[in-house]
Each structure stands twice: as structure tokens, then as C-alpha cells.
Amino acid sequence: MRLNDKTAVITGGASGLGEATARHFHGLGARVAIFDINRERGEAIATELGEGAMFHSVDVTSAASVEEAVEEVLARFGALHICCNYAGIAPAVKTVGRDGPGDLELFRKVIEINLVGTFNVARVAAYAMSKNDPVDEDGSRGVIINTASVAAYEGQIGQAAYSASKGGVVSLTLTMARDLARNGIRVNAIAPGLIHTPMFDSFSQEVYDSLAKQPLYPVRLGQPEEVARLAQHLVENNYMNGECVRMDAGIRMQPR
Template sequence: MSPTNLSGTSAIVTGGAGGLGEAVVRGLHAAGASVVIADLADDKAKLLADELGYSVVYSRTDVTDSDSVAATIETASRLGTLRYAVITHGGWGVAERIVNRDGSPASLEGFAKTLDLYLTGTYNVLRLVSAEIAKNEPNADGERGAIVQTASIAGYEGQIGQSAYAAAKAGVIGLTIAGARDLSSVGIRLNTIAPGTMHTAMMESVGEEALQKFCANVPFPKRLGKPEEFADLALTLLTNGYINGEVVRLDGAQRFAPR
């Protein structure tokens, strides 16, 4: 499918004001789609929407709130035929061992909150957007649209202190094939990207010395992944009609060590 075929369609990008999400918004916009930035970062999202113009709008979205997601879907449907969604939101994490050094158990609240955002929030967007995309007229292959989720290689090789995050991302990985099979009956493809260590603004905050250590752990190329590379892969998964039910690692052959 040529990128020009995205003209007349709309897409939702959760976490669209963040590092990975912003790159996806820019990629979809360049491909001709109208895009809704679904986020809670008001200032960043509005600046991005203003920069890209009338076909990109910001809709304040709490992915764990169904009414909020429904309002964003309505906004996207006004911009064009809603056929695509890329779920990239983040913003919360708890670094805690199951049993802490002082012998105390990990916080159940922290575990639940992490799963609520990364797994339940992903599922909430998936189910509501899919129900809207399912109303579309299918193309010659019977496809009505496509969705890309974001997991993490931590879902395969969670590090010490990452039990909550790793469990949430493993849930997204597990959701991929089951979700793709569920959605086959309504002509929607579902794929997931599992990124490794990506060069986002959040990563830059750790400092240059730590960044160099992260780079050293990547077999090749010895650098962090670029948000544009994530966006390129997301666009491929959205537009290649025969990729379905896949989790694609984007990590330079990196495998997380225990710490």
C-alpha cells in the first residue's frame, strides 16, 4: 500500500506528544492522514498540533477512561474515516523488587497502577477503536483498518525492579495474537512493536555517561534506537496488509541483562 493511500483517513496516536508518539504523528501526517494526538500533555500536544496544521488536532485523553477515549474517537471520525491507531502512551512506572532490600513486599498499588496504564489502558483503546473501525467499508482484501500496540523487550527479559512493567508489557505481547484472531472477523489487523532502548527526551534525562552504557549493551548498531525508526516500523505495520498478529522487536539485537 502506498503511503499516499492514507489520504482521507484518520488515525489516533495515544501518547502522541511523547517521543515515540510524536514521531508516529509526524509520519502519519506526512503520509496524508489526519491525526488525533491523544495525550494528557496539554502544552506539548498543542504545540505539535499547531505546528503540523489543521489536519492534526489534540484531544485530551485518559486511556483508562472509556468516556475520554470515546470522545477522542468521535474527534477522529470527524477528520476522516478512522482506520488506524497507534498505541504508544506511557508516563508511569514503579521500580521495585517483589521483596525489597528491607524485607518488605512490593506495593500492590504500584503494580496495579502500572498494569492499569500499560495493559488495561491499551486494551481499552484497542476495544473501543476497533469497534469504530469495524463500521468501515472493507477494501478488496476485506480489511477495514489496522492497529499497532507498543510493548517492550522488558516484556521478554524484565530486569531487576521491573516486575510490574515487565508483566504489563508481557500482557500486551500476549494480547497481540489473541487480539488479531479476535479482530479477524471484522477485518482489522493487529500488530505490536517491542522496542529496546530508544533515544527519547526521557532517556536523555539520565545523562551522557548512562546513555553511553546503554549504547554499549546494544550489539549493532551501537546506539539507541531513533523515534523515527519506531515510526517507520509503525507505518509499515499499518500499511502492509499481510502482517498480522506479529510482535516485532526493535532493539538492535539487544537482550536485557538482569540489571
């Protein structure tokens, strides 16, 4: 499926990987709908991109919020072809903390946003995609890209909730691809390693340098634009389906 003249919903599109993907897709001729809770930043990006870009304040855990936002996308752009699920959080949750058992409510919140939120947006987007006319000789109607993490495979100390949520995304992806094959909708996931998102800007230089030395090669943090280019490939290569692609420069995370 070519990106030009297609419509993409991008959750978490107001920062980091989502913002980079929104900008990259828009530059390739796609219409982009930025879904995020950061209204100020999301509206600013949509205004900067101009024609073919819109923002909608969305709570990915809310069925009503997502359904309303997708309806607005359909009303403005006429169809939905691509869904990129980047929205997520990564607070530390240990099984046992200094003051007792791990925080169960925080664990639930991470699962709710990262895993349930991914399914919530994907299900609504997929229903809209299923109504599309095929756009190529393979009968393609849509593409969904979920975001996992290397933490799904090598979760570090303090990543109990995050790893569980991203492991769920990995498991969800093939099953969802099987569910949606009859609709002409492909589903893949990206499992990023250490990518230089705004979170890294708050780290000390010592911590930053330590992290940047961990990838195998190239020995540096990845850039959000590199993830955006992988997302482009997953959209455009019709033979990529049901796959979770690690993008981590060969890193294998240690316990801490």
C-alpha cells in the same frame, strides 16, 4: 492499507515514540489525532502540524474519556482507520524493596495504564473501524498497533510491573487479531529496545554511554523515527497480522 488520506489515533502522541509517529504519519498524508494527558505539548504539536491534526486530552484508563475522544475524531475526520497505542509508564517496582514488600498500588497503576489502557483504546477504536467500508481488495477496515517492549521477554531487576504489563500486551495482540479478523482489522505490536526518548536526556553521560554500548549492531540507541517507520510498514503491509516485532538491534537485556 495506505496511510494517505487515512485517520490515525495515536496515544502518547505528545512525546517520544507517539510524537515521532504522529509527525511521520502526517507527513505521509494521514490525518492524526493525538491522545495524551499533556495538553500543552499535545496542542502545540497539533497546531504545528496544522490541517489534518487534532489533540484531545485522554485518560486511557477511562472508558468515558476514550469514547468521548473517539467520537470527536469521527465527528471531525469522518472515520478512523489506524490506532497506535504508545501511552505508558515505566516506574521501578521490585517484588521486595528495601522497606518491605513491593508497592502493590504502583504495580496496579502500571498494569492499568500499560495493559488495560491499551485494551480500552483498542476496543473503542476497533468498534469505530468495524463500521468502515473496506478500503482495498483485501477488505481492510483498520489497523491496530500496540506497543510492547523487550522487557516483556527479558525484564530487568525493578521491572516487575513494567514487564508484566508489556508481557500482557504481547499476549493480547494475537488474540485481538483473531477477534478482529472477521472485521477486516489487523493487529500487531512493536517491542522496542533502547530507544532515545526524552527519558534518556535526564541520564548522566556515563549512564547514557553505558546503555548505548549494549545493542548488538548498530551500537547506539534507536531513534523514535525508526519506530515510526516500522509502524508505517505495519500499516501498509497487509500480510503482517498477529505479530509482535522486536526492534532492538539484537539486544538481549541483562538482569541489570
